[in-house]
Amino acid sequence: MVNPPKKNKSELRAAAEKALAARRKRAEVKAKLKNGELLLTEVLASSDDSILRMKVSELLLSIPAIGITKTKVLMENCNISASRRIGGLGLKQRAQLLKELKISNSPSPDALGKLIVISGPSGVGKSSITRELRKDNRFWISVSATTRSARTGEENGVDYFFIDDEKFSQMVEANEFLEWANFANSKYGTPRAAVNQKLKEGKHVVLEIELQGARQVRKSRSDAILVFIQPPSFEVLKDRLIKRGTESESATVARLARAKEEMAASVEFDHVLINHEVGEVAKALVSLATL
DSSP: OOOOOOOOHHHHHHHHHHHHHHHHHHHHHHHHHHHTSSOHHHHHTOOOHHHHTSBHHHHHHTSTTOOHHHHHHHHHHTTOOTTOBGGGOOHHHHHHHHHHHHHHTOOOGGGSOOEEEEEOOTTSSHHHHHHHHTTSTTEEEOOOEESSOOOTTOOBTTTBEEOOHHHHHHHHHTTOEEEEEEETTEEEEEEHHHHHHHHHTTOEEEEEOOHHHHHHHHHHOTTOEEEEEEOSOHHHHHHHHHHHOOSOHHHHHHHHHHHHHHHHGGGGSSEEEEOSOHHHHHHHHHHHHHO
């Protein structure tokens, strides 16, 4: 049997640093899960190798009100071995685990707000709709972070958190976004901690995000209500974008091409609302949240 080649000091140091970073990431995830800043579904949906290598038992023990005994019972009920890691869970095991936890560990849905995701092409009126919803104190409109420059009249912390690429990358690395996406040469992301906190307070949280982000939320939050805002017609949308006059002609053409793709994806959403009048769309969203 051929012995594997020995690692030099540099390689050993790099391996040790990588292992330390993985342990820190797992500790951070467990702390956020315990504090309510992360949901179990979000952890299970992670593609981060350091998280996938975490033992399922460690994950469960990080959930408030679950101790050693309950962890053992849950794993037995779900046919999960004591040594199983998150990355090794089968689809049936994941589904059964979520089902068990929903019964034993989830708070009453009556005490929580609803998560509503609204998406649609640029110029369809999403911002106008969310401004209308702000008048209702039962709703909280999430403020996204973005790497794009502020437009005339936009305020930092009100319309967006305007940050640079380096800061955005740091937040992605720290898993601080519920979702994030590249759009029109800029990055946009939804800070997860504030969303989870407002939902716990009973607020209906509205995310105004692009198609990529909506798809990410769908994967990690099965309770989210996805609503696609459709223009009365493509010609109306084109006219709105031209009149807005915030971008160059080439950028407007690119947004219109993107709009056709987004409108074709409306079938992926739970509801489609046509924006003939902002007030009527806002009323429809209130009805969806208060059903």
